[in-house]
Amino acid sequence: MGYFRTSLLLAALTALFLGLGWLLGGGFGVVIALIFAMGTNFYAWWNSDTLALSRHNAQMISGANNPDLFRLVGELADAAGLPHPKVAVISADAPNAFATGRNPDNATVAVTTGLLAILDRDELAGVIAHELAHIEQRDTLTMTIAATVGGAISMLAQFALFFGGGRDRGAFGIIGVILGAILAPIAAMLIQMMVSRGREYVADRRGAEISGAPLALASALQKLSARAGRIEMETAERAPASAHLFIVNPLSGARMDNLFSTHPNPENRIAALRALAETMPRRQPRETARRAGSVPIVRRRKGPWA
Numbered sequence: 001m002g003y004f005r006t007s008l009l010l011a012a013l014t015a016l017f018l019g020l021g022w023l024l025g026g027g028f029g030v031v032i033a034l035i036f037a038m039g040t041n042f043y044a045w046w047n048s049d050t051l052a053l054s055r056h057n058a059q060m061i062s063g064a065n066n067p068d069l070f071r072l073v074g075e076l077a078d079a080a081g082l083p084h085p086k087v088a089v090i091s092a093d094a095p096n097a098f099a100t101g102r103n104p105d106n107a108t109v110a111v112t113t114g115l116l117a118i119l120d121r122d123e124l125a126g127v128i129a130h131e132l133a134h135i136e137q138r139d140t141l142t143m144t145i146a147a148t149v150g151g152a153i154s155m156l157a158q159f160a161l162f163f164g165g166g167r168d169r170g171a172f173g174i175i176g177v178i179l180g181a182i183l184a185p186i187a188a189m190l191i192q193m194m195v196s197r198g199r200e201y202v203a204d205r206r207g208a209e210i211s212g213a214p215l216a217l218a219s220a221l222q223k224l225s226a227r228a229g230r231i232e233m234e235t236a237e238r239a240p241a242s243a244h245l246f247i248v249n250p251l252s253g254a255r256m257d258n259l260f261s262t263h264p265n266p267e268n269r270i271a272a273l274r275a276l277a278e279t280m281p282r283r284q285p286r287e288t289a290r291r292a293g294s295v296p297i298v299r300r301r302k303g304p305w306a
Helices: 002-055 067-080 113-118 121-136 139-163 173-211 214-228 234-238 240-245 256-260 266-279 286-292
Strands: 059-061 086-090 097-100 108-112
Touching: 002 097, 002 108, 002 240, 067 086, 067 121, 067 173, 086 113, 097 121, 097 139, 097 240, 108 113, 108 121, 113 121, 113 214, 121 139, 121 173, 121 214, 139 173, 173 214, 173 266, 214 266, 234 240
Parallel strands: 086 108
Antiparallel strands: 059 086, 097 108
16 A cells, blocks of 8 residues: 555656646646656655655664664564664754655664653654654655655746746746746645645554553654744755654744645644553553563653663
8 A cells, every 4th residue: 555655646746747847848848847757756766765864964873872762763663563774863953753765674763852852761662653653554655755756846846937938938838837836836735745644643543552652652742743833943944845754743833834734733643642542451651661670770861862
């Protein structure tokens, strides 16, 4: 199903390319747009994960330089029955996280330093489990391709405003250029919104199952949603087409992009997790379970992962 959704997404975004090409250059514009779309889709399929990480200046970590975080990701991947993903940290005060990669064997989980600073271990485990759920369901391929191709559509629309629009060019001349430049990025955002909102609820549920603590994930979402809109994330503001990758919307409330939010209302997600907690078997929090075993008792602290 993950690859089927990806194919539908690529088809829809390719249609946007072709439609924009027709508005800008008629039949010749369609040919040029088709070539551009094929090249962009091929690049997105193989490199969109690398591009997503580089857009947000993510730095890979190992067990040597952040053993607690690296170990936690590995434990949760084992619980989900997944290969261990790579782990990256983004230097940003805004608390957030995302996963990327074309399949579970080539996946990366990225978290911001702001997220590591405000969450306790159980909450952090819930967020990471949510991202692992996206990896398990192949959402990461769809999301990273949408980010790459959506950004390319916006770039093509801006290019058209500067270099297109002669009276003898395109199906509608300058009117076609203006319509294409305005409508194509909006359509791209709408496609991203449609493929993103439903998957967040599914990833919340599956993430709660992996971590065994839906209330901890609900608590993390409450903290993240309260801070993410108030603390600007510069890399996300520069690349709004990648906003749907994150667990909560990273864009500030001042942006018009939020009119087309790719994330469901956090209060609805929190309510769904609390309802799920009523039906799931009660399980010891991860920190409590550690203390009950042979591991020496360690006083609980918040945000020890940065």
